[in-house]
Amino acid sequence: MSVSELQPDAPVRERGYRIGCIGAGMIMAECHLAAYREAGFNVVAIASRTVSRAESVAQRWSIARVHESPQALIDDSDVEIIDIAYPPDRQPALIRAALATPHVKAVLAQKPLALSLPEALALRDEARRAGKILSVNQNMRYDQSMRVLKQLLDRRALGEPVLAQIDMHAIPHWQTFLEGYDRLTLSNMSVHHLDVLRHLFGEPDEVTSVTRTDPRTTFAHQDGIVGTTLRFASGLLAFSLEDVWAGPRGGGFEDDQVIRWRVEGTEGVAKGTIGWPHGAPSTLSYASQRETDGKWVTPEWRTMWFPHAFIGVMEQLQYALASETGPALTVADNVRTMALVEAAYKSAAERRTVRMSEVPVPD
Template sequence: MDITYKPTLPNNPVPIVIFGAGGIVKDAHLPAYKQAGFQVHGIYNRTVAKAEKLAEQYSIPNAYATVEEAIADAPENAVFDLAVMPPQFVGILDKLPKNSHVLLQKPMGDDWDTTLAIRDACWRNGHQAAINCQLRFAPFTMAARDLIERGLIGDLHHMEVHVEVYTPWHLFPHIHGLPRVEIQQHSIHHLDIVRSFLGDPGSMYARTLKHPKQAELASTRTTMILDYGDDIQATILVNHGHEFGAKHQQSYIKWEGTEGAIKATMGLLKNYPDGVPDEFEYCLLPPEGSDQAPEWHRVDLEGSWFPEAFVGSMAQVMRHKEGSLDAMPTRLEDVMRTMACVEAAYASDAAGGTPVDYSFAVEG
């Protein structure tokens, strides 16, 4: 079966100016841009030596020590890739040329107030902004979307995200002091994916917890239910503390419809950041009345979440700028709705569940 799973590239790629030279830029942004043939004009970092190192590694002609220097040297037709921490977004957004095209690293703020401040900075400056919710552009996600949009699995009525892995949190020292970790920094990806297929949930149920061996972090385990009424089930189950080897680790997204199902294994999370190979499988129900058993088919897809998905994130920005794409899939206004789900999840966690009445068990 032919499956479309690669992003459409811009007709005329434009130069990129990157703000930030951290691990995500080194491991994902720059390899993706090199793979796609996108030109990076320059890279900024507060510790300019880090920018210079990546500039040398990826043949980037310019490394900058200040935001102002990077903006002043940017080509007139450049797009901007903000891969710094969210508290730095607004200051940079206010300095960019008016009406710029911008890709912002997720999350869109570490709390709702910052999310609103980022939105307002983009709006008052006329920026066309997308958030780098790049899981939407992973090969397995785009393959699933192609099958579903072609109607091959019928009406989608179930989505499940299950992640049971051991995450090396020491690679992310910047989040250790944050009051919100698992949902805000990680499961936001899963919320965004579910939203992108099922739309906006009417309500949320959530519980996010610490792990006894990861006590320095706010939370690393989460259970969420997205409420779409009586006919659609959507669940997210995440545990970053499964330290018992690879045998029973889980990392998948599953879609079920009235006529078929899809399962995508996200190999990246099983041995982060090196990962293991992804897997993509689908099953179509045989015709009604057939005695044939349902059969799963595996499809080998090229690429993975890192770095290939980052090609799609930037390609949408360039395509929108050139006019070949009417609306960016992860445009700011859409991802705001994912951030609203994040807020609802934390509100549900704070409110707690319905107490159980055990009064009947009191002995007479």
């Protein structure tokens, strides 16, 4: 297989469903709606906690209807898919309202799905009983470098994975609602990396996490800077570092924020960057004994994680409805990512390695 056969961006196979968006913050305004405009998705309504904010976002993206409340949007019979970008303590109630509304066909929720694993499991089961699709926005799976890496792994271009790492030194913008929670980086940043490691390599057997506070984050928290090791039955070790401090800033300090990743296998190596900190495309280079005679090859693309990955996230949900098949991002899979996050918190709190069997996920 050749480099030209790699697909950094998901194809758009379906765009025919009417979408109602709940939330008008940065993620919705700058990512969801920018992606949907580019893909030609049909956004028919928006609502948020603040009507004026929703009106401003609606004007920017030419959305016809602004509802005075999220519930009013859910009640809008013209809406078929509910797309939620809302604080996780308020999200479950909106999901339940959408699942109970006959004309709503599917829900796309944000991560974390809920603030606890038991509530996430309850939402999974309620969606099953309602016979509706509940999908979770694990958008890093649609980052272009991660999609290409997954394709390389699936075709065994790197052989058997031996070592993997995601090395982040970048400063997130923590939303103000996070100040009211007792969890920070693992739930809201590491969740991207831990989920994509599951996506790439399957279920780990063990997790070990260590944390410390972040000097820049002024509100109370435990998990500021986080380092996590995953051990898999195959022997694979995977490391995830979320350094949200990344050194001092301001006063002429030169910005060196970066997210790097690397996967080493028995027959090749792939490495790259995630472009999010600088609004640039992610990158990937690989060398394979099977495919490149050990020479480094660097596919290129112009699209980015933010916002273009959000096209694939919403497309997979529309395609699942149109084809009457399961979505690529299932809630059943997402609760296993939540279990991994839960195990990481347990490891950090108890200062020990935690086996995933200690955090069971019932079917």
